[in-house]
Amino acid sequence: MAQRPGGTALLDAYFEALGSGDPGRLPLADGARYTENGQDIPFGAGAWATVTGVARQRAVTLADPEEGQQAGWGLVSEGGADVLLAVRLRADAAGLISEAEAFAVRSPMFGRSDFPARLREPSPQVGEVIEPASRASRAELVAAADAYFDGVQDDDADRIPAADDCPRIENGVRTVLNPAGEGHGPESPLEGEKLALSIRDQVRLIGFPAIERIRDRRYPVIDVERGLVLGVVLFDHPGPVRGLAGPARFAAPNSYLIWELFKVSGGLIRHIEAIMAMFPYGMRSGW
Secondary structure (H helix, E strand, O other): OOOOOOOOHHHHHHHHHHHHOOHHHOOEEEEEEEEEOOEEOOOOOOHHHHEEEEOOOOOEEEEEOOOOEEEEEEEEEEOOEEEEEEEEEEEOOOOOEEEEEEEEEOOOOOOOOOOOHHHHOOOHHHHOOOOHHHOOOHHHHHHHHHHHHHHHHHOOHHHOOEOOOOOEEEOOEEOOOOOOOOOOOOOOOOOHHHHHOOHHHHHHHHOOOOOOEEEEEEEEEEEOOOOEEEEEEEEEEOOOOOOOOOOOOOOOOEEEEEEEEEEEEOOEEEEEEEEEEEEOOOOOOOO
C-alpha cells in the first residue's frame, strides 16, 4: 500500500491543475468531495472554470503527513483580477485526494484595491523549522490557537499566549505593530493607534466588541516540526443591534470565514498569517 504523501507536492499539483482548468490531472479518489467557500460543488465547477493562471509560488504552505493533509494559499488570476485562493487537501492511504476544500478571497480588504505583492512569495517565518526543545505537541498547538480565539472573542488578553513582538498578517497586510499603517489603503477601517499595538494590547486596550462569537472551530492541518497549526473558523458580527452602546463597526450582520495559521515556539505564538472574507450572517464552512 502506498504511503500518504509528505511535503506539499500534492498541493502544488492541485494549483497547477487549477490553472489549466483540468481536475482530471489530479489523483482523485472515488467519491472525492470538493467544497468552495463552504458549498459542495463538482470538481471542474466554480473556480475550476474561471481561474486562468496561478502564481509561481504560494505564500503559505504546510503539511501534516500524520493525517494525510496539506494546505496553503496563494494568488491566482480570475477575470483579469487577482484572487487569493486557499486550498486544503486530504489524501487517503493510497495517496489519492479524498477531500478538497477551497476558499476564494476576492476582496483584498483594508482599503486596498489589490492584494499585496508579499502574497506572491513564501512567508519566510512559516517555513522555519522549530528546535526540538521548543516544539509543542499537537495538542499544545491546538490549545494555543484555541486560547487565541477565546481571548479575542471574550476580550481577554490574558488568555492569549502571544509573544509581544508577534506579527499578524491578514490578507497580506500587517494589522499589529504597524504604526505607519504600511500596506493599508486610504479607506482602511483600522486606525493608526490601533495598528501600532501588539496583539494582546489591541485586545486589552481596545477590544473587539463587534465580534459576537468565534465558532465552528477546526484545526485540520498541524505541522509539529515547524510549529504550525491551521485554524478554520467563523467570526460572527451581529451589526448595529438594538440597544448597542456606541457606533457599530459593521452596518449589517455578517460572518467572516477565516483561515488563520499560528506558528508556536517555546509555548508562545510567534507569528500569525490569516486570510478572510465576508459572508452572510450564519455562514457555514461546509465541513
